[in-house]
Amino acid sequence: MSPEDRKYTQEHEWIKVEDVATKTAVAGITDFAQDQLGDIVYFELPKVGENVTHLVKMGEVESVKAVSDLFSPITGEVSEINEKLLDHPELVNQDPFGEGWLIKVTMNDVAEAEGLMSAQDYDAYTAGL
Amino acid sequence: MKQGGNRQTEKLLMQRSVPGRVGAVLPDLDVPAQPLPDDALLRNELPLPEVSEPEVVQYFTGLSQLNFSIDTHFYPLGSCTMKYNPKINDEVAFQPGFAGIHPLQPIEQSQGALELLHKLQGFLGEITGLPAVSLATLAGAHGELGGMLMIRAHHLANGDTGRRKVAIPDSAHGTNPASAAMAGFEVVELASDKDGNVDLDGLRAVAGPDLAGVMITLPSTLGLFDTNIVEVCRIVHEAGGLVYGDGANMNALLGRVKLGDLGFDVAHLNLHKTFSTPHGGGGPGAGPVCTTSQLAPYLAAPIVTKRGESFELSTPEKSIGKLSGFHGNFGVLVRAYTYIRTLGDAGIKSISGNAVLNANYMMNELKGTYHLPYDRTCMHEAVFSADLQKERGSSGLEIAKRLLDYGFHAPTMYFPLIVHEALMIEPTESETKETIDAFIQALIDIDREVTEDTQLVNNAPHTTPVARLDEARAARQPDLRWQPDAAD
Numbered sequence: 001m002s003p004e005d006r007k008y009t010q011e012h013e014w015i016k017v018e019d020v021a022t023k024t025a026v027a028g029i030t031d032f033a034q035d036q037l038g039d040i041v042y043f044e045l046p047k048v049g050e051n052v053t054h055l056v057k058m059g060e061v062e063s064v065k066a067v068s069d070l071f072s073p074i075t076g077e078v079s080e081i082n083e084k085l086l087d088h089p090e091l092v093n094q095d096p097f098g099e100g101w102l103i104k105v106t107m108n109d110v111a112e113a114e115g116l117m118s119a120q121d122y123d124a125y126t127a128g129l
Numbered sequence: 130m131k132q133g134g135n136r137q138t139e140k141l142l143m144q145r146s147v148p149g150r151v152g153a154v155l156p157d158l159d160v161p162a163q164p165l166p167d168d169a170l171l172r173n174e175l176p177l178p179e180v181s182e183p184e185v186v187q188y189f190t191g192l193s194q195l196n197f198s199i200d201t202h203f204y205p206l207g208s209c210t211m212k213y214n215p216k217i218n219d220e221v222a223f224q225p226g227f228a229g230i231h232p233l234q235p236i237e238q239s240q241g242a243l244e245l246l247h248k249l250q251g252f253l254g255e256i257t258g259l260p261a262v263s264l265a266t267l268a269g270a271h272g273e274l275g276g277m278l279m280i281r282a283h284h285l286a287n288g289d290t291g292r293r294k295v296a297i298p299d300s301a302h303g304t305n306p307a308s309a310a311m312a313g314f315e316v317v318e319l320a321s322d323k324d325g326n327v328d329l330d331g332l333r334a335v336a337g338p339d340l341a342g343v344m345i346t347l348p349s350t351l352g353l354f355d356t357n358i359v360e361v362c363r364i365v366h367e368a369g370g371l372v373y374g375d376g377a378n379m380n381a382l383l384g385r386v387k388l389g390d391l392g393f394d395v396a397h398l399n400l401h402k403t404f405s406t407p408h409g410g411g412g413p414g415a416g417p418v419c420t421t422s423q424l425a426p427y428l429a430a431p432i433v434t435k436r437g438e439s440f441e442l443s444t445p446e447k448s449i450g451k452l453s454g455f456h457g458n459f460g461v462l463v464r465a466y467t468y469i470r471t472l473g474d475a476g477i478k479s480i481s482g483n484a485v486l487n488a489n490y491m492m493n494e495l496k497g498t499y500h501l502p503y504d505r506t507c508m509h510e511a512v513f514s515a516d517l518q519k520e521r522g523s524s525g526l527e528i529a530k531r532l533l534d535y536g537f538h539a540p541t542m543y544f545p546l547i548v549h550e551a552l553m554i555e556p557t558e559s560e561t562k563e564t565i566d567a568f569i570q571a572l573i574d575i576d577r578e579v580t581e582d583t584q585l586v587n588n589a590p591h592t593t594p595v596a597r598l599d600e601a602r603a604a605r606q607p608d609l610r611w612q613p614d615a616a617d
Contacts, residue, residue, distance in 0.1 A: 038526075038543075039601030064600045065543040089605065 001123060002030060003039055003097050007113055008122035011055065012036075013073040014097065015105075015113050017053050018099060028101040029061070032126045037063040040089040045070075045081045045102060052078060052105065054112060059093075059102075070102070074113055080104040142188050143611050146178040152185060162530070176613055195594055197413065197538060198409070203564050207510045207541035207553025208302070208350055210380055210402035211409060212560075217471060218405060218464035227463050232455035236441055243440035246456065247433040249466045253417055257376065257396055258389025263432050263445075264417045264457040269377050271452060272397025272416030273308035275345070278449040279420065279427040280342050281312055281394055286447060292341035292370070298327050299547050300349035302375050314341055321547060325353045325503040327361050336368035346375040347388070348508035350545040352488065353555060354381070362392025371424075377404040381485055381509035384478035388419075395420045404465035413591070415461040431456060445555045483558035484509040484548030487565055491556050493571045498576045503549050510555035512548050518576060522583040525550040528575055530597060531589035535571040 002008065010052035012033035018024045034040065042062040052058045052072035059070040081103050084091060092100035107113060117125065180188075198204075204211035222228065230242055250262040266272040277295070284292045295309040298319045306316045317335050322328040327345070342363050348354045355361065362372045374388045374396030380403045382388075388396045400415035401408035408414055420426060429452045431442035444454065469477065485508055492501065492511035499513040515525035523531075529539035529552065539555040556565050578586050588597065 036549075039604075041601060041604035062604075064604060066546060090601070 258387025
């Protein structure tokens with residue numbers, strides 16, 4: 001069961017709004033995604049200050065199985081990246097919804113996050129894959 | 130690292146070093162010593178192992194005996210076509226006239242070698258139905274890059290500067306998107322339909338004035354022949370685009386289908402797969418590019434042309450230029466030429482016949498045990514999913530590792546990406562029914578083991594010189610060379 005305090009995309013990213021007033025949010029990949037990828041060995045993340053766009057490629061993730069694109073769940077500016085992942089990509093396998101977050105974003109529009117899938121919808125979506 | 134019982138590999142050569150031990154005694158210096166200038170030295174110390182000659186020979190011979198190769202084992206690595214390479218190919222390539230020739234030798238001294246290349250160009254042109262051929266590219270993906278640069282040059286020569294997109298099916302070879310991107314294109318992924326063919330509506334949606342072309346792997350990495358391929362080519366051509374063919378799976382089509390007849394404009398062949406030259410250790414490969422007479426002027430240089438009775442190297446009129454130092458990997462080209470000549474017309478046709486027969490036999494024997502997502506007649510390989518086994522506790526990876534205990538190389542895993550827990554198996558045309566039956570039985574036995582003794586499977590391999598390696602740690606913290614102060 002995915003956590004209900006955040007929203008999800010069909011590309012298996014999650015976004016959690018931290019503060020509506022400052023439009024800040026944190027994003028990562030889902031437990032389903034990390035399970036499908038297998039052991040993750042490398043992340044290529046956007047740089048702080050870079051603009052990312054909803055459902056547009058923002059980086060790459062490499063696992064022992066394959067290299068896959070990472071898509072941004074939201075449009076905005078990257079305010080922080082999870083530096084720990086550069087040395088410890090396994091954090092995403094261990095705790096994709098917590099310690100394994102990828103980026104923090106200043107969103108252009110909070111409503112964009114609200115329009116994404118709920119945890120319930122996302123779980124139903126992955127059950128059908 | 131866990132080790133099995135093989136003493137030959139327990140210690141690296143460096144770790145066998147004993148101070149003062151020597152393998153060779155050099156004669157006394159009988160000329161004045163010339164010290165090297167200090168600033169020319171890279172380092173003051175070079176920790177070479179101090180070992181005897183027998184130790185060195187035993188060490189490397191021991192390592193060579195651990196090789197897993199097509200000359201020792203069945204090697205059903207999907208899409209890689211690890212088939213047997215007849216020894217006569219090597220014998221011909223080792224002829225002094227071929228092995229001792231230098232690429233800068235005067236052309237009049239190289240006529241025999243050039244004649245061979247010229248004939249090989251002709252054979253490959255006839256086999257693909259794409260008559261103009263350059264042998265200069267050194268690997269499959271190198272050929273892809275060459276072909277895509279030709280497509281780009283063709284559009285630019287027509288003043289058609291807006292064609293930035295290349296569409297590639299999700300069942301194509303993994304290198305295709307990289308090659309298109311290297312050639313400066315933007316890649317658009319095409320979904321497969323429920324039968325594993327290119328989804329025609331999806332293709333029509335991208336077939337516009339910005340489409341440079343498509344890259345099609347035929348048969349696809351699902352091991353399937355796209356039954357809409359002629360329509361795919363027609364849609365792309367109507368939109369002004371060109372069709373690139375990834376010929377890496379040509380052992381399924383040899384002597385039966387010509388890519389040119391289907392509508393392909395440019396294609397590469399993998400001589401190191403289809404035409405039986407050694408590969409698997411990173412080379413050497415050869416990925417010749419074959420094309421229509423319309424696109425021939427763009428081929429990579431050099432090509433071999435015949436003038437009167439003599440052969441020469443020439444650069445096509447609008448060539449994309451040189452993509453390798455000389456004329457391609459000559460030794461590989463000699464082997465491919467020999468392979469074609471020893472087989473002849475009928476033999477070439479029997480390759481595809483046996484490749485497809487073997488794969489379908491294996492697929493039908495296994496499909497009651499392993500899930501077959503695209504259940505239709507396959508070509509040279511079949512892609513299973515281990516999802517039924519994963520539900521019982523063993524993923525595709527565990528099954529592949531367990532196969533090593535049965536003496537078989539693991540199949541290609543987790544590719545194509547559109548099949549969950551993919552096991553992509555290519556028995557090839559060169560194996561006997563007995564070998565294929567033994568492999569089928571091993572997979573059936575492993576399926577039973579997944580139910581009866583999951584840990585046996587999940588801790589495999591048990592009989593190899595080294596046990597299960599930590600792939601994730603190897604990628605996260607690569608330890609690539611021996612260091613004097615390292616613990617192990």
